[in-house]
Amino acid sequence: MNPPGTGPEPVATRREFFLRGLRAGAAVAATGGLAAWLWNRHPPGDFGRAQASDPRKDFSVRSAGPRIAIATGRDRAAMLRRALAAVGGIERFIARGDRVMLKVNAAFATPAILGATTHPDLVAELARLCRAAGAESVIVTDNPINAPESCFELTGIGAAARAAGADVFVPRPGSFRAGTLPGGRLIRDWPVLEEPFAGITKLIGVAPVKGHQRAGASMTIKNWYGLLGGRRNQFHQDIDGIIVELAMLVRPTLVVLDGTDSMMTNGPTGGSLADLKATNTLIVTTDPVAADACGATLLGKSFRDLPYLVRAGELGLGTTDFESLHPARVPAQAS
Amino acid sequence: MRITTARRIAQAFFFALFVWLCVVATVGTRLWQWRGWPIRWFLELDPLVAIGTALTTRSLFPALFWALATIALTILLGRVFCGWVCPLGSIHHFVGWLAWRSRPLKRRIEGNRYHRAQAVKYCLLAALLAAAVLPVGRMMLASLQTGLLDPIPLVNRSFNLAVLSIADLATGKWTGAGRFYSGAGLVGAVFLALVLLNVAVPRFYCRFICPLGALLGIIGRGAPWAIGARRAKCTECGVCDLNCEGACNPMGPIRLSECLMCMNCMDDCPSGEPIGYGPRPSPSGEITSPGMSRREFVVSVAAGLAVAPLARLGGATAGDWPAGMIRPPGAVAEEEFLARCVKCSECVRVCPTNVLQPAGLSWGWEALWTPALNNRIGTSGCQANCIACGHACPTGAIRPLTLDEKLGRGDFEPAGPIRIGLAYVDRGRCLPWAMERPCIVCEETCPVSPKAIHLEEAEQTTREGATVRLQRPVVDPARCTGCGVCEHECPMSGLRAIRVTADNETRDRSHAVLLHHEHQ
Numbered sequence A: 001m002n003p004p005g006t007g008p009e010p011v012a013t014r015r016e017f018f019l020r021g022l023r024a025g026a027a028v029a030a031t032g033g034l035a036a037w038l039w040n041r042h043p044p045g046d047f048g049r050a051q052a053s054d055p056r057k058d059f060s061v062r063s064a065g066p067r068i069a070i071a072t073g074r075d076r077a078a079m080l081r082r083a084l085a086a087v088g089g090i091e092r093f094i095a096r097g098d099r100v101m102l103k104v105n106a107a108f109a110t111p112a113i114l115g116a117t118t119h120p121d122l123v124a125e126l127a128r129l130c131r132a133a134g135a136e137s138v139i140v141t142d143n144p145i146n147a148p149e150s151c152f153e154l155t156g157i158g159a160a161a162r163a164a165g166a167d168v169f170v171p172r173p174g175s176f177r178a179g180t181l182p183g184g185r186l187i188r189d190w191p192v193l194e195e196p197f198a199g200i201t202k203l204i205g206v207a208p209v210k211g212h213q214r215a216g217a218s219m220t221i222k223n224w225y226g227l228l229g230g231r232r233n234q235f236h237q238d239i240d241g242i243i244v245e246l247a248m249l250v251r252p253t254l255v256v257l258d259g260t261d262s263m264m265t266n267g268p269t270g271g272s273l274a275d276l277k278a279t280n281t282l283i284v285t286t287d288p289v290a291a292d293a294c295g296a297t298l299l300g301k302s303f304r305d306l307p308y309l310v311r312a313g314e315l316g317l318g319t320t321d322f323e324s325l326h327p328a329r330v331p332a333q334a335s
Numbered sequence B: 001m002r003i004t005t006a007r008r009i010a011q012a013f014f015f016a017l018f019v020w021l022c023v024v025a026t027v028g029t030r031l032w033q034w035r036g037w038p039i040r041w042f043l044e045l046d047p048l049v050a051i052g053t054a055l056t057t058r059s060l061f062p063a064l065f066w067a068l069a070t071i072a073l074t075i076l077l078g079r080v081f082c083g084w085v086c087p088l089g090s091i092h093h094f095v096g097w098l099a100w101r102s103r104p105l106k107r108r109i110e111g112n113r114y115h116r117a118q119a120v121k122y123c124l125l126a127a128l129l130a131a132a133v134l135p136v137g138r139m140m141l142a143s144l145q146t147g148l149l150d151p152i153p154l155v156n157r158s159f160n161l162a163v164l165s166i167a168d169l170a171t172g173k174w175t176g177a178g179r180f181y182s183g184a185g186l187v188g189a190v191f192l193a194l195v196l197l198n199v200a201v202p203r204f205y206c207r208f209i210c211p212l213g214a215l216l217g218i219i220g221r222g223a224p225w226a227i228g229a230r231r232a233k234c235t236e237c238g239v240c241d242l243n244c245e246g247a248c249n250p251m252g253p254i255r256l257s258e259c260l261m262c263m264n265c266m267d268d269c270p271s272g273e274p275i276g277y278g279p280r281p282s283p284s285g286e287i288t289s290p291g292m293s294r295r296e297f298v299v300s301v302a303a304g305l306a307v308a309p310l311a312r313l314g315g316a317t318a319g320d321w322p323a324g325m326i327r328p329p330g331a332v333a334e335e336e337f338l339a340r341c342v343k344c345s346e347c348v349r350v351c352p353t354n355v356l357q358p359a360g361l362s363w364g365w366e367a368l369w370t371p372a373l374n375n376r377i378g379t380s381g382c383q384a385n386c387i388a389c390g391h392a393c394p395t396g397a398i399r400p401l402t403l404d405e406k407l408g409r410g411d412f413e414p415a416g417p418i419r420i421g422l423a424y425v426d427r428g429r430c431l432p433w434a435m436e437r438p439c440i441v442c443e444e445t446c447p448v449s450p451k452a453i454h455l456e457e458a459e460q461t462t463r464e465g466a467t468v469r470l471q472r473p474v475v476d477p478a479r480c481t482g483c484g485v486c487e488h489e490c491p492m493s494g495l496r497a498i499r500v501t502a503d504n505e506t507r508d509r510s511h512a513v514l515l516h517h518e519h520q
Helices: A014-038 A076-086 A120-132 A148-154 A157-163 A222-227 A232-249 A288-298 A307-314 B003-023 B041-045 B047-057 B062-077 B080-085 B087-100 B105-111 B116-131 B151-171 B184-200 B204-209 B211-220 B264-268 B294-312 B334-340 B346-350 B388-392 B403-407 B441-445 B485-489
Strands: A068-072 A099-104 A137-141 A167-169 A176-179 A190-193 A202-212 A216-218 A254-263 A276-285 A328-330 B226-229 B275-278 B356-358 B371-373 B422-425 B453-461 B467-475 B498-501
Touching: A014 B062, A068 A076, A068 A288, A076 A120, A076 A254, A076 A276, A076 A328, A099 A120, A099 A222, A120 A137, A120 A157, A120 A202, A120 A254, A137 A157, A148 A157, A157 A167, A190 A222, A202 A222, A202 A288, A216 A222, A216 A288, A222 A232, A232 A307, A254 A288, A276 A288, A288 A307, B003 B041, B003 B080, B003 B087, B003 B151, B003 B264, B041 B047, B041 B062, B041 B151, B047 B062, B047 B116, B047 B151, B047 B211, B047 B334, B062 B080, B062 B211, B080 B087, B080 B211, B087 B151, B087 B184, B087 B204, B116 B204, B116 B211, B116 B294, B151 B184, B151 B211, B151 B346, B184 B204, B204 B211, B226 B264, B264 B275, B346 B356, B346 B388, B422 B467, B441 B453, B441 B467, B441 B485, B485 B498
Parallel strands: A068 A328, A099 A137, A099 A202, A137 A167, A202 A254
Antiparallel strands: A068 A276, A176 A190, A202 A216, A254 A276, B226 B275, B356 B371, B422 B498, B453 B467
């Protein structure tokens, strides 16, 4: 830079102006091109509206046929072993290399003794049996009501799972994917647990028998509620409807319904040993409808007292007449 | 005609046009009402609106294509927009001239010298654009805060909410009825402060603050045509600084990104020859750098990047969403809304009932001056057959609805009407519920058909032993659209006995009260 008034003055050359003009023209053209490319690429309201996928989860083993076993006793692990043996052995359902998910009920951060959640003994034994049958991995998961980490720890499910060589998956907001259940009225564009299902080949539901103020009972089918994300509590406006849709959503490999103790009052949360009654039963079956129909008897009810179960039976999602499956009854002394 | 006269005519024309487009932003069919006037044209011309929303949404709302014209003009001719078109610039120009014209020449020349702080506006621009760049949602959505300082939304907001409202209050003629805007005082005070700062430094806002000026300075600093000075014939009298609007040092080396193309230097130069305008680099040198150091740039960008994440920490776009903040019909879901709204107040001004209001700080500073309904202000709630706000919005923060979509008719029948909230009866304040007196104004005025409010019959014995027959209002959430007419009409003029919150609003599925199929 020359100080004022000194030095030669630069003269504009044609070449210089040409270059400036060319640069400006190129800039205008580039801006225009970019604008054309961006032209309403995301119209307002288009964001976050991901295409809803089919959220159905079918892990049933057709070749095994419908089977049910009803064990009696107090030792959950022993009852589980005998009931599994009675439905043909775990090898009929779990093959070498399988990746198994155990969907437990870990809804509340309460100790196992209160019976509001899946008993850790059952989780440990089931995970162990799956591994023994050759399962490559076992994942234990639920989307609980109380603080998720607390639920897995205070119920003892987390420790039991890890001790048996299983992993605990605690869902995050990103673990869900919007799904629309074919034929569903309620599960429409709704977040359904997806992330831990990657690579899963078998699904076993493990739930306790509980009375439920709104639905009458919470057993194996209501247990799939834990696969729903979002503000799912609005479904309580149509609790029977949502449980039926859960039966449509999930076809498990097996379900285990634990009626060693059943929650007779103040379900599904309970909170007192006085809410529980020793019913000394454990059910293993391929048919969640049959499991719940059988479990209802432990609560002193019939499937006819549970509208969701009646509808699920009518829709052919399973049979409420569990006796028609010729249950294998395994008494305590058999072990 | 002198070039500065042409410039003054242009400034007067665009300023008058701007005021006119503010005035006609009134729903109606008379000449001075909307009836097709391009009321958002200045906002569409604004490249900062276009670039800001393009950064946050990776998309260009069609109306904003006009900004291309401004960008092209600036690339070719420099900041002509600032010196010739911008209505806020013209206000500053005029007030600065008024305040400075009788001051001593020496002070005026000194007052128009380049100041290092002129780099601040580039820092503000960098911070605002950085805030718009960092994705905070699942998709590419960030916080768009350019509207706080962007001159076109700023002047639009100031005129529509403060200046014209005062004119309304004084004359009662501009819109036919006095209009009230919560927080208009703050909008007006900011405007007044910026205008009065011209007394301290001419074009204070344009030189130190304006992020749009900074953007245009960067875009236009390589313009093929520019002001240039030849020192050989210069007597160094300094008169070229006397009326220099941009404080760009026209005598040279000229700061091209600061030059507002006001042309006063050319006009004022006593010998006429040294300063010229043409297709050549300035013989006395040019400075194209905006004058912001690398460190300043990095600090500004870092601060800007922190804006959106910090704002979202409060949870107002998550679980703690403000239920009292009722967005207008057609508003997109909140995260996208905050990525699109430039706080221009066009929708607020155009709302025929005055129910649409600029938000204050109570719903988080990110939402400052964004539109939300206040059913206690205005002539009625949100009118069933009105879709004005979405058609006034320059960025698609409020979608331009058709009446069919808003009301859930025709093709939109399966989706049902657009709901902006849900009315709740406060049974402790409602006359027939709590005070044994008949009323049912809310049920009578409910515009939804069949009505979203039905009546429960009750007979009650008063303390005097008389029997009164009461009809008590009950809201049907499957029908209520949240329009707020009931709340507006409720005779409990303090805290209404029926009030709308944003629960159940269509724009966010997670705010639903009812099950999906119940609205169909």
